Amino acid sequence: MDTKYMYDVATEDKQCVFKVLIVNFIERYFYLICYTTYSLEFGPAGYQTSFQDWMEERKDLRLMATEGKDKLEWCRRVDAGKLEQLKKLLNDPNYKDNLPLLIRTIFEFAYLTYSDLPRGPIKNNSMRKLAATTLMEILPHDIGAKVTKKLEDEPHITHDFLSIVGLVSYF
DSSP, X not given: OHHHHHHHHSOHHHHHHHXXXXXXXXHHXXXXXHHHHHHHHHTTTTOOSOHHHHHHHTHHHHHHHHHHGGGOOOXXXXXXXXXXXXXXXXXXXXXTTTHHHHHHHHHHHHHHHTTTSOSSHHHHHHHHHHHHHHHHHXXXXXHHHHHHHHHHHOTXXXXXXHHHHHHHHHO
């Protein structure tokens, strides 16, 4: 669980390492469950069938372990209904007047999304990261393109929520 929290707040280069680590943990856990099932079935009889043979008879378990890796969700998202509510605020012609309400609403959604995390730096960083990605996701295309271009052209500007809000209010 702590590794997933670390993944949520890590930079992209470190996320790759945490992702491999998490997948390995889940795969080990899956095979421990399989081995426990095998032990309960064949242990009392003296393990007359090897675990490898038992797994070969149940090819669907290996398939489940292999295909299940691709179905893991690596980031949390604000639900679609809430995103539509935010898009309405941004698509208003006077969206700059709605910016304080928009910022508060995004942070409320981020807080609700990470309500399961204890208070502290991991929760704060996770909420800020989600708020930044949510804001970039809901920006109208023309403003989003300008913000993205500015972030790419200026290496000293960070991709955090406050920088994005500053750029949105500028454009």
